Amino acid sequence: MDLIDRKLLRELQLDSRRSVQVLGDAVGLSASACHRRIRALEDAGFISSYVAKLDASRLGYTMQFFIEVGLTSQSEGVLEAFELAVAEIPEVLECHLMAGQSDYILRVVCRDHEDFERLHRRLSAQLPGVARIHSNLSIRTVKARTGLPL
Template identity: 80%
Template sequence: MTLQLDAVDRKLLRALQQDSRKSVQQLGDIAGLSASACHRRLKALEEHGIVAGYQAVLNASALGLSMQFFIEVGLTSQSEAVLEAFEAAVLDIPEVLECHLMAGQSDYILRVICRDHEDFERLHRRLSARLPGVARVHSNMSIRTVKARSGLPL
């Protein structure tokens, strides 16, 4: 069963994406709801999977993770077994922040983060030598993030 979003839900979701630390009362004030009505709507949004979770946004540079790469991976085969083995292995690599199955030249694109060149070299070797089914790895280093958005347009 799909939840139909109205203007109030969208206003609530926008406020939540901007700052999920706001209290239910503060979110309700923004959305024009009482605290109890806001709580009910938030609960419904969570139960329908629209709000998938809450998290803190960390500053990678402040944590010494200053190098970001986008890595295109080509596999030896498109068989279900090869895809599943690759995906299972990628889940165990903490430096891989995102992994996308692609349609196009590459089978996957990974977004990875590293401390320095040596850290990236170690990760690159791990990706190309130890991940199952890897035929080709092509890396692109991000020089600067121009736009990063974790929220969705509502």
């Protein structure tokens, strides 16, 4: 990866909907050279996908929680069962296996308090291996970045 690839990745992180011609102009390439570079970055796995970032509050998701989960065991079977089950819950946007006090931290969205109560009950009652749950309500997002520093 060279300097032009890094510039191209930065530009794509800012707005991947721009045409190849506009992206090429931004990094000093022709449209065809820019297209070849993008394809090579995709093929090499540097670009894993393209997504649309949605406005959660406009879609009714007005609450965001970070939930710390402790499991009954660290065995491979318990970890795998938990991860498979949590992957099926649409409100769970992220699930991270942690080193520290909690086994996992989940980032979830909810529409309101009743929605959160339903989700909390589902997490504590239906997820395998859950020993404890500690929920933290996000009051306001101070910084949210989807791109990586390049």
